[in-house]
Amino acid sequence: MPFRPKLGLRGIQTTKLRPSLRNRARFLAAHRCCREASQQSGGAGGSQDYQLQPGSAQPTPDTQQWGSREESESASGGNGNGNGNGSWKPTLFKMFESAATTLASLAMLGLAGYSYHKLYKYMVLQKMDDAFAPGSEPVLELAGVSMKAPSTVTSEDEQSTLHWISREEQSKIDAIIDGTDHGHYHLLLGEKGVGKSSMLLDAIQKVDGEGIAMFDAHADLEIVRIRLGKALNFEFNEDNIGGLFSIRGPRDTTALLDIERAFNKLEKVALKRRNRVGRPLILIINSLHLIRDDEDGKDLLELLQQRAEQWAASNLVTVVLNSDDYWPYERLKQYATRMQVMPVLDLKKTESLQALRNYRLRYFNEDVSQTTLERVYDKVGGRLTFLNRVAKSTDMTKTCDEVCEVEKTWFLNQVWIFGDGVDDDVMDQQKFASAAMVLAKALVDKEKEMEHTFDPNRGHILPQIPLHEAREIMTRADFIKAYDHINIFTIDSKAMVRADSVPMMNAFREVCSQPGFDGHLQATLDRISAIESLGRTREIVAKDLWDDGKYRITLKNAKGVLDKEVSFEVVPGKRDDDG
Numbered sequence: 001m002p003f004r005p006k007l008g009l010r011g012i013q014t015t016k017l018r019p020s021l022r023n024r025a026r027f028l029a030a031h032r033c034c035r036e037a038s039q040q041s042g043g044a045g046g047s048q049d050y051q052l053q054p055g056s057a058q059p060t061p062d063t064q065q066w067g068s069r070e071e072s073e074s075a076s077g078g079n080g081n082g083n084g085n086g087s088w089k090p091t092l093f094k095m096f097e098s099a100a101t102t103l104a105s106l107a108m109l110g111l112a113g114y115s116y117h118k119l120y121k122y123m124v125l126q127k128m129d130d131a132f133a134p135g136s137e138p139v140l141e142l143a144g145v146s147m148k149a150p151s152t153v154t155s156e157d158e159q160s161t162l163h164w165i166s167r168e169e170q171s172k173i174d175a176i177i178d179g180t181d182h183g184h185y186h187l188l189l190g191e192k193g194v195g196k197s198s199m200l201l202d203a204i205q206k207v208d209g210e211g212i213a214m215f216d217a218h219a220d221l222e223i224v225r226i227r228l229g230k231a232l233n234f235e236f237n238e239d240n241i242g243g244l245f246s247i248r249g250p251r252d253t254t255a256l257l258d259i260e261r262a263f264n265k266l267e268k269v270a271l272k273r274r275n276r277v278g279r280p281l282i283l284i285i286n287s288l289h290l291i292r293d294d295e296d297g298k299d300l301l302e303l304l305q306q307r308a309e310q311w312a313a314s315n316l317v318t319v320v321l322n323s324d325d326y327w328p329y330e331r332l333k334q335y336a337t338r339m340q341v342m343p344v345l346d347l348k349k350t351e352s353l354q355a356l357r358n359y360r361l362r363y364f365n366e367d368v369s370q371t372t373l374e375r376v377y378d379k380v381g382g383r384l385t386f387l388n389r390v391a392k393s394t395d396m397t398k399t400c401d402e403v404c405e406v407e408k409t410w411f412l413n414q415v416w417i418f419g420d421g422v423d424d425d426v427m428d429q430q431k432f433a434s435a436a437m438v439l440a441k442a443l444v445d446k447e448k449e450m451e452h453t454f455d456p457n458r459g460h461i462l463p464q465i466p467l468h469e470a471r472e473i474m475t476r477a478d479f480i481k482a483y484d485h486i487n488i489f490t491i492d493s494k495a496m497v498r499a500d501s502v503p504m505m506n507a508f509r510e511v512c513s514q515p516g517f518d519g520h521l522q523a524t525l526d527r528i529s530a531i532e533s534l535g536r537t538r539e540i541v542a543k544d545l546w547d548d549g550k551y552r553i554t555l556k557n558a559k560g561v562l563d564k565e566v567s568f569e570v571v572p573g574k575r576d577d578d579g
Helices: 021-041 069-075 085-130 138-143 170-177 196-206 221-232 241-245 255-276 295-314 327-332 349-363 370-380 384-391 396-415 424-449 467-474 479-485 502-512 517-536
Strands: 185-189 212-216 281-286 317-323 339-343 464-466 489-491 496-499 550-556 562-569
Touching: 085 255, 170 196, 170 317, 185 295, 185 327, 196 212, 196 281, 196 317, 212 221, 221 255, 221 295, 255 281, 255 295, 255 317, 295 317, 295 327, 317 327, 349 370, 349 384, 370 384, 370 396, 370 502, 384 396, 396 424, 396 502, 424 464, 424 467, 424 479, 424 496, 424 502, 424 517, 464 467, 467 479, 467 496, 479 489, 496 502
Parallel strands: 185 317, 185 339, 212 281, 281 317
Antiparallel strands: 464 496, 489 496, 550 562
């Protein structure tokens, strides 16, 4: 007789294992049959047990699953214990699904990051290329070159009606800016106010700023970095949002490294532009003398020179350096192979007189006499900044006197000497001032020995001394650069020292010709020597000799017997009035 388990409805536990839809249908059908059989059996003993037919679905005692034994065995892998491979399929599928979702998310994130990185690098180069587009140079707008203001131009007749000064160097600068003159990098060297920046701006205006970037140097390298980034339209990766995916601290780099990174990007832009346009880019660094003459400043100059040499050799970028002082040239000359120095001097007499006449005739409708023009030139020379100030004034003679007085005041405020009343607290400053006065007096004395100090065409011929002789005259080698920086003396590209301008040379003459100046200067030098001598001398004072005191020295032999006695005392010396 086949085994027929008797199970009550209460014995069936269906909450532990969730059946499938097919098993649940079988379970409901079997439950319905059992209930009908229970109702028909009547309640002999009131039992609720029931038996199923051999072919019907029945619960399995071990697994609490409904269905035939063959189906249960096939579902459990054939061993009837429910631990077969079939129970791991849903888990493996879910694991695979989770892994695939994670990998897809990571792949999409990586693709988005890579795409942003490539797009950002492309946009960096594109923005830098846009900085060299025509009309994109902001220096022209800041300087107001587009306005109808007097500036320096070439001597063409068409432009002579719009401008009032023609320079010989303008054609050379025009060739550099428009890319005709390439294969070198250039250093413009000249005193403050001779018109270097004005000629550069005029040349930039002629090409509408195409392919040109210009910025001013500064003593702080961080400011140089910011100004370079503004000129090249480069943000130094500070606008990159890639840092949102990681925790970043402060910028762990230096200004010099950022400048190097900017030059790397500029080199890529120059390569593409050279293939497209056929001429190099122009990078102008104005006011190079503002960089400090220290280790950081020398490192920056070395970086600029290395790039300038490489770019000049490959015709990628033409670097133009503009300096008022001599020391950058002295630093660059040591490793220069492709550098060309362009000295920019004061205007000649004929150019200055013609410029003044044209300006006064155009803007004041005044025909100035030749005598007045020559008197103006005798006082201020051919310095463009002085001529500009005089030409715009109503009384030119008075303005010339004011310019000369300002230069003299500046000279005296910087290096005036105190005579024999020099205190040791200001001795360092008086060393600096006395050396300048000695050099100024040497220039005045040299001018007296010159045969010609004025040329009808060139104008003033200022006395000049070689740099090594100037250092010998001052007995100091380090002061001359500071004098050049404060615009008292100037050093040209040939290492010749002279007064910074004609009004400054006039101040030298006036100061050195004052009554008693030579004695005042000598007294200052003697006082400085005395203070230095006191600093090098050590004095021993025997206070016991004051008030007729004396020392008694006794000498004894080996046996202790008094052998000799010496007395040491002070004897008053003879005075000058005693004869």
